[in-house]
Amino acid sequence: VQLQESGPGLVKPSQTLSLTCTVSGGSITTNYYYWSWIRQPPGKGLEWIGYIAYSGETFYSPSLKSRTSISRDNAKNTVYLQMNSLKAEDTAEYVCNAFYFVFTYWGQGTQVTVSS
DSSP states (O other): OEEEEEOOSEEOTTSOEEEEEEEESSOTTSTTEEEEEEEEOTTSOOEEEEEEETTSOEEEOTTTGGGEEEEEETTTTEEEEEEOSOOGGGOEEEEEEEEETTEEEEOOOEEEEEOO
């Protein structure tokens, strides 16, 4: 499974971030796959944002739930992240991740900077 993130790079405060994770080598609806978004702010550790499961079920970090949405397009085999009301603290490397039993796959990540 290969994952490729894409996004705007630079977003202004209070705006909405939209990121895309394009998946190849496997279907996002394959049973027991979980598709997560994770981020790493500069100088800090990894922070899990949320996931969308093979079933379409979503689950979010409580601290980000109010302004985050993860969705998918089965036909395009793509997973999306939308985060609104962005702040400078949302500046981070955003990474798409797939988890399947003991296997995990990572995208290369995409840098997002929140700045006016």
